[in-house]
Amino acid sequence: MKVTVCAKINDRPISDVTVVPFFTHKKGEVASAFTEGDLKQTLEDIAAYEDFSAKQGSTLLVLGGSEKDERLLFLGLGSVETVSSNSIKEAIAAFVKRARGKSQWKRVNVVIPKVKGLKAEVVFEAVVEGLFLSHYLFEDLKSVDNRKLFYMDKVTVIGEGTNGKITQIQKLHTGVTLARDLVNRNAKDATPSHLASVCKNLAKKYPNVKTKVLEKKELETHKMGLLLAVGESSADEPKLIMMEYLNGGSKSTTMVVGKGVTFDTGGLNLKPTNYIEDMKCDMGGAAAAIGLMKAVAEQNLKVNLIVLVPTTENAIGSLSYKPGDVYTSYLGKTVEITNTDAEGRLILADALAFGQKKFKPDRIIDLATLTGAIVVALGSERTGYYCTEDKLAKKLEEAATVTSEKVWRMPLDKEYASQLKSPIADLANCSKKRMAGSITAALFLKEFIEEGTPWIHLDIAGTAYLDGATSYHMTQATGVGVRLLNELVSQLD
Structure with missing residues (x-):
């Protein structure tokens, strides 16, 4: 799995699935944790249907977000007041778990959330580390036909960060x-x-x-x-x-x-x-x-x-x-x-x-x-x-x-x-x-x-x-x- 960074949402590469994080707020409203770029209106329209709770680790798959995104995957981060570095890693793991065995999910974009109270670099590192921590399997002892693998070849994280930090x-x-x-x-x-x-x-x-x-x-x-x-x-x-x-x-x-x-x-x-x-x-x-x-x-x-x-x-x-x-x-x-x-x-x-x-x-x-x-x-x-x-x-x-x-x-x-x-x-x-x-x-x-x-x-x-x-x-x-x-x-x- 190769992970790179893209600074702006509008510059993201074409993907098989784009992962977009969401918060829940005090009154139960659901809102995207990233509200910029060409996906903004699409995300607001879909969220308005109230089919997604945005509870910690919850996911909702939506087909077709734009010409760049064959699929959108809404990812719940839970309450905006309680989001932490570790809870972000756990949420990323929920996505990675869902990606397991899906051979058509090779090109993946992951939007980095903007979290009030957490430094941008902390959030970035949590997303990247969540990817590496959860993208680990040990299927060596199973027969080939029973192995359920990951197929994510290229993952692009979208937001503030550096490729040097990803390498580290x-x-x-x-x-x-x-x-x-x-x-x-x-x-x-x-x-x-x-x-x-x-x-x-x-x-x-x-x-x-x-x-x-x-x-x-x-x-x-x-x-x-x-x-x-x-x-x-x-x-x-x-x-x-x-x-x-x-x-x-x-x-x-x-x-x-x-x-x-x-x-x-x-x-x-x-x-x-x-x-x-x-x-x-x-x-x-x-x-x-x-x-x-x-x-x-x-x-x-x-x-x-x-x-x-x-x-x-x-x-x-x-x-x-x-x-x-x-x-x-x-x-x-x-x-x-x-x-x-x-x-x-x-x-x-x-x-x-x-x-x-x-x-x-x-x-x-x-x-x-x-x-x-x-x-x-x-x-x-x-x-x-x-x-x-x-x-x-x-x-x-x-x-x-x-x-x-x-x-x-x-x-x-x-x-x-x-x-x-x-x-x-x-x-x-x-x-x-x-x-x-x-x-x-x-x-x-x-x-x-x-x-x-x-x-x-x-x-x-x-x-x-x-x-x-x-x-x-x-x-x-x-x-x-x-x-x-x-x-x-x-x-x-």
């Missing part, structure tokens, strides 16, 4: 697409070796990216006992993938660590039916971290970024690590395994400690589909996050507002840490109580962060992989974290 957004979304693709693939294909291969290919494509992969023997040399424990029964040996992108000169360095459990059986504490089926998504943190690296490199951002991906399967076999046993971490702390299904924090712990010692970053961010507890707390609307520095937390929340990847700060009260005490080791990997599961998981990770280092933990268990398609996510995999962290690292000094 498109480059960012190459990272989102990569993250989604990695999560949507079969677990038998998206293995630790596959993730390593993807990262090596990024280094081949982008001169500023360097990739190094620590294989099992090197993990043993570095005594990464927790990562090795989880990977004991993995058919594809565990690895630690490291990527460097140092393009920011004297700017500070951010290290991002993504959990890469490519399939999580739960280990000997086996996951039950209705939970295990989705566990190919347990590398959503790794996918986001890798996608972030691609997005940053594609845009040639002037930042310094380190990405680490500890990756393995949490499989079952005669060598599986066992509940009740104690393993020694890279940092030297010993950990009693109270639950083999709390494996993500184990592989992250070794990666966090190793990465901090090797790269000495100014701040650390990790992403992980870590706990069911965060899903209970926040559902799929917000990512729960933990942070040791208020200044960094504020920056993250600002990035969340810009990208509409919503977050919610969770507590790190030290009183919860008593649940991680072990009579036989320095720490237990999981509390035996059901309460505060996401908090105790974060506190476990905090044990492996050097005091004074700003740190964010993002628990994306509820937001990385949805129950089904919704809004501008046409597949279960969302790529959450890529846009959020791209915005964050772009704003850091």
Whole structure:
């Protein structure tokens, strides 16, 4: 899909469908969100019939608007008082969803609404990002006859904006697409070796990216006992993938660590039916971290970024690590395994400690589909996050507002840490109580962060992989974290 901009409505190209946004007003009247040019009278005449409510995400197809428009599609933005950047993206997604499977909709015009209270550049970016976010499918696993694709070859957005900005957004979304693709693939294909291969290919494509992969023997040399424990029964040996992108000169360095459990059986504490089926998504943190690296490199951002991906399967076999046993971490702390299904924090712990010692970053961010507890707390609307520095937390929340990847700060009260005490080791990997599961998981990770280092933990268990398609996510995999962290690292000094 090629997206370009056209400044004036009268200069728009001939289209198979032209999308025109509409508002609803206080008294229920419907009015076009764009009232200029040769379509003005046509839109007013059609709207006067009151066949269109203009509710958020509603659409009405009208044949023949002018000689330039074979079809008009009215698109509802909802109440003019409540329109936001995110609601515009969601409305655009409603159009894109309707376009799916329509082979005759190849040339598309999308009129940019004029929204009181929102800057023109914000509206423009919301329209373009809505197009790229929703124009994603993963039909690779279906037979050809059952694939329902998009046929939009050329999309022209009409209004105030630049092709340069479109290009930037498109480059960012190459990272989102990569993250989604990695999560949507079969677990038998998206293995630790596959993730390593993807990262090596990024280094081949982008001169500023360097990739190094620590294989099992090197993990043993570095005594990464927790990562090795989880990977004991993995058919594809565990690895630690490291990527460097140092393009920011004297700017500070951010290290991002993504959990890469490519399939999580739960280990000997086996996951039950209705939970295990989705566990190919347990590398959503790794996918986001890798996608972030691609997005940053594609845009040639002037930042310094380190990405680490500890990756393995949490499989079952005669060598599986066992509940009740104690393993020694890279940092030297010993950990009693109270639950083999709390494996993500184990592989992250070794990666966090190793990465901090090797790269000495100014701040650390990790992403992980870590706990069911965060899903209970926040559902799929917000990512729960933990942070040791208020200044960094504020920056993250600002990035969340810009990208509409919503977050919610969770507590790190030290009183919860008593649940991680072990009579036989320095720490237990999981509390035996059901309460505060996401908090105790974060506190476990905090044990492996050097005091004074700003740190964010993002628990994306509820937001990385949805129950089904919704809004501008046409597949279960969302790529959450890529846009959020791209915005964050772009704003850091």
